Every structure is written in structure tokens, then in C-alpha cells.
Amino acid sequence: MNPIDLVYLDSIGSMLDQLAAERQMAVASGSNERAGELQRRIEELTVRRQQVARRLFGVIPAAAN
Numbered sequence: 001m002n003p004i005d006l007v008y009l010d011s012i013g014s015m016l017d018q019l020a021a022e023r024q025m026a027v028a029s030g031s032n033e034r035a036g037e038l039q040r041r042i043e044e045l046t047v048r049r050q051q052v053a054r055r056l057f058g059v060i061p062a063a064a065n
Contacts, residue, residue, distance in 0.1 A: 009052050
């Protein structure tokens with residue numbers, strides 16, 4: 001198993017956490033367009049995380065959002 005892939009997988013998780021927090025703030029402030037952009041990015045990163053996890057472990061982790 002490549003340790004760089006594990007670090008990458010962890011960093012994707014951290015980015016997802018940050019984007020989810022930003023999305024919550026955007027929704028709370030009524031910035032629906034920004035919330036939509038953030039949601040699309042969350043979805044893209046979730047797919048990427050699933051691809052990396054599948055390659056590393058042969059499984060798909062639960063969605064972060």
C-alpha cells in the first residue's frame with residue numbers, strides 16, 4: 001500500500017469537512033449560489049475519495065456529507 005495514497009485519502013477527507021462547513025455557512029447566510037457551487041465540489045471530491053479508497057482497499061467509504 002502506498003503511504004502517499006493514504007495521505008491523499010486523508011487530505012480529501014479534510015477538504016470535504018472544510019467544504020461542508022463552508023457550505024453550511026453559505027446556506028445560513030442565504031448565499032444559495034455559493035452553496036450550490038460548494039455542493040458540486042463536495043460531490044466531485046466524494047467521487048474521487050471513493051475511487052482512491054476502492055484502489056487502496058477495494059471498498060467504498062460512507063459519504064461524508
